[in-house]
Amino acid sequence: MTPMPSLVGARPARPVTRGLALADGEASRTACARVLIRGGVDEKTGEALSAAAAAERVSWCAALTKGMAARLVTAHWEADDVRALAAGQDGLGRRLPTQAWMALRRLGWGTAPPEGVTANDRVVRMAQEQAGRILRSACWWDGLIRAVTASWPADPGRRTPEEWDAVRAAVPGGERIPSAVFRARTRQVARFAAAEGRLPADVTDLEPPPSVPGTLILAACDRQQAVLERHETDPGLALLRVQLPSRPDPRSYRDWSWVAVPLTLPPTVPTAAALHLPTLRAAGGRVWADIAFTHPVPQSRRDGHTVAVGLDWGLNTLLSAGAVRLRPDGSITALGAGAQYRANGVLAKTHRLRRHGEQLHAKLDHYQRLAAGREDHPLTAKAEILRAEARLVANPPVAPERRPRLVRGPVGSRPGHRGRGDCHLRRGPAVDGSPRYGPHPQHPPVAGGPRPGHRTAPAYRRRARHRGRYRPAAGHLPVLPPLPRAAAALQGPQPAHGTGMEMGQVPRLRLAG
Numbered sequence: 001m002t003p004m005p006s007l008v009g010a011r012p013a014r015p016v017t018r019g020l021a022l023a024d025g026e027a028s029r030t031a032c033a034r035v036l037i038r039g040g041v042d043e044k045t046g047e048a049l050s051a052a053a054a055a056e057r058v059s060w061c062a063a064l065t066k067g068m069a070a071r072l073v074t075a076h077w078e079a080d081d082v083r084a085l086a087a088g089q090d091g092l093g094r095r096l097p098t099q100a101w102m103a104l105r106r107l108g109w110g111t112a113p114p115e116g117v118t119a120n121d122r123v124v125r126m127a128q129e130q131a132g133r134i135l136r137s138a139c140w141w142d143g144l145i146r147a148v149t150a151s152w153p154a155d156p157g158r159r160t161p162e163e164w165d166a167v168r169a170a171v172p173g174g175e176r177i178p179s180a181v182f183r184a185r186t187r188q189v190a191r192f193a194a195a196e197g198r199l200p201a202d203v204t205d206l207e208p209p210p211s212v213p214g215t216l217i218l219a220a221c222d223r224q225q226a227v228l229e230r231h232e233t234d235p236g237l238a239l240l241r242v243q244l245p246s247r248p249d250p251r252s253y254r255d256w257s258w259v260a261v262p263l264t265l266p267p268t269v270p271t272a273a274a275l276h277l278p279t280l281r282a283a284g285g286r287v288w289a290d291i292a293f294t295h296p297v298p299q300s301r302r303d304g305h306t307v308a309v310g311l312d313w314g315l316n317t318l319l320s321a322g323a324v325r326l327r328p329d330g331s332i333t334a335l336g337a338g339a340q341y342r343a344n345g346v347l348a349k350t351h352r353l354r355r356h357g358e359q360l361h362a363k364l365d366h367y368q369r370l371a372a373g374r375e376d377h378p379l380t381a382k383a384e385i386l387r388a389e390a391r392l393v394a395n396p397p398v399a400p401e402r403r404p405r406l407v408r409g410p411v412g413s414r415p416g417h418r419g420r421g422d423c424h425l426r427r428g429p430a431v432d433g434s435p436r437y438g439p440h441p442q443h444p445p446v447a448g449g450p451r452p453g454h455r456t457a458p459a460y461r462r463r464a465r466h467r468g469r470y471r472p473a474a475g476h477l478p479v480l481p482p483l484p485r486a487a488a489a490l491q492g493p494q495p496a497h498g499t500g501m502e503m504g505q506v507p508r509l510r511l512a513g
Helices: 051-075 079-087 102-108 121-150 163-170 181-194 342-373 379-394 403-407 419-422 458-467 474-479
Strands: 026-037 038-041 215-217 226-230 236-247 254-263 279-283 284-296 306-311 317-328 330-335
Touching: 026 051, 026 254, 051 121, 051 215, 051 236, 051 254, 051 279, 051 284, 079 102, 102 403, 121 181, 121 215, 163 181, 163 342, 254 284, 342 379
Parallel strands: none
Antiparallel strands: 026 284, 038 254, 215 279, 226 236, 236 254, 279 284, 306 317, 317 330
C-alpha cells in the first residue's frame, strides 16, 4: 500500500457539493466511476490499513446493514405493503419522499441493529435505503406480473399480435419494454402454473423475498457518517472519510472509528465535476467505490449537429461503423478509418468446444480399442459416459420454450457453438417437421440417420465460411432487413482505435441523423 500524505494528513477544502452552477446553454449530467480502494488510515489509532484490512472493515459494516435490510424486506414482502409503496403516498395522503429511507420512515417501516450491537442512526439509514430500493423495484415487477397474468395467452410459448398488444397496453409504457422481458416473465409464470396449478396473484406470490447484497450506500448518510472531499491542488485525488467498526459486532460507539481512504479518480471524471458520496462494495477481499459525479454538458439540440455516425449492416461484414464531420465549407471528412465488428470473442467458445469434442472422441476411440468389443470390460462403462458427454458437447440442450424461436431466427443473429449456431441456418424436424438441411428439395427430413452429403455437414460449412465458398440458401435471405443505399465513399481515412472492435478501413458509410 502506498499512502498519500497530502490527503491523509490534512483535510482538503473542497467538500462534496449538492448543486452545480450551470451557465447559459448548459445542462447537468450525472455519471458513475468505479475506483478500487487500496488502503486507508485509522484516524483514532493512526494505524495504516492495507487493502485487505480496509476490505475487512467495510465487510463488517456491510454485513450489519445487509442483515437489517434483509429483515426489513422479508417483513414487508406482502402484496398490501408493495401496493402501499407503489401508491407513492402515506396514510395522510402526502407524497412520499424521493429518498427510499425517508419513504420507509414515512410509512413507519423501521429496523434496528441486532441485540447487543451498537450502531448509529446513519447505519440504519443505509439499511433502510437498500431495502427501500429493493421494494420499489418490486413495485414495477409486480405491475408487470399482473399485466402478464391478466392477459394470459392461449399458448404461452407464442403470443399472437393481438395478445402482444393486450399485454403491452396493460403496463404503463409497455410499448417501450423489450419483448424479451415479457417472454421471460411469461416463462416464469408458466413454470409456477405448472407446479401450483394456478396463476400467481402478484410478485410476492410468484417469488420469495429477494436477496440483499452487501453494500454500503453512503448517499443516505450525512457528514456525521461519511465525507468525500476533493484535493485542492490535484483534482485527480480525493479523500473519503467514513466511520467503520473495528470489530464484527461493535458493542459500543468506542468500537467505531473514522477511516481516511485516499481515492485516485479516473480520467473520465472532469475536474469541474461535483462528487457525491459513493457506494462501497466488498467482494473477493477488495473494496470498490462507485463514485457518482455531476458535470455540466452543452444542452442537446435538434439541429445544428456537425458530427454524424454511420452504421452498415451486411452479410460479409456483420456491422461496420464510422464517423464524419461537416466542415463550415460544406465538405464532409471522415474521423478515422471506422470500425468493423468481429465476433472473435464469441467464436472462441466454438473453438474450445470443438477441441474438447475432439479430445473426447479420441479418448472414446482409445477405450473402444482397449475393450475390443467386450461388454464386461471395465472400460465399457467409462466409454458410455464419454459418449454421453461428447453428445452434450456437440448438441447442448435447449429449453423447449426457446427452441422454436432459435430455429426461426435470422441468419447470423446469434453466433455460437456448433449445436446452437447451426440452428439459424436450418430448421429441425423435431420442431415443425421441415427439412433439416435447408429448404432444398433434394434434402429429405432426417432424424438420426447419416448425413445426405459432405457439403451439407456442419464441419464443411464451418470451413467453407472462411473460404467464402458457402452461402446460405436463398430461402433464408428474406428475413434480413433491406440494406439502404450506400453514400459517397469517405476520403482520407486515418487509423483509429476503439474498444471491443477490430479496426479497419470502411469503404462505404451510411449517414444517420
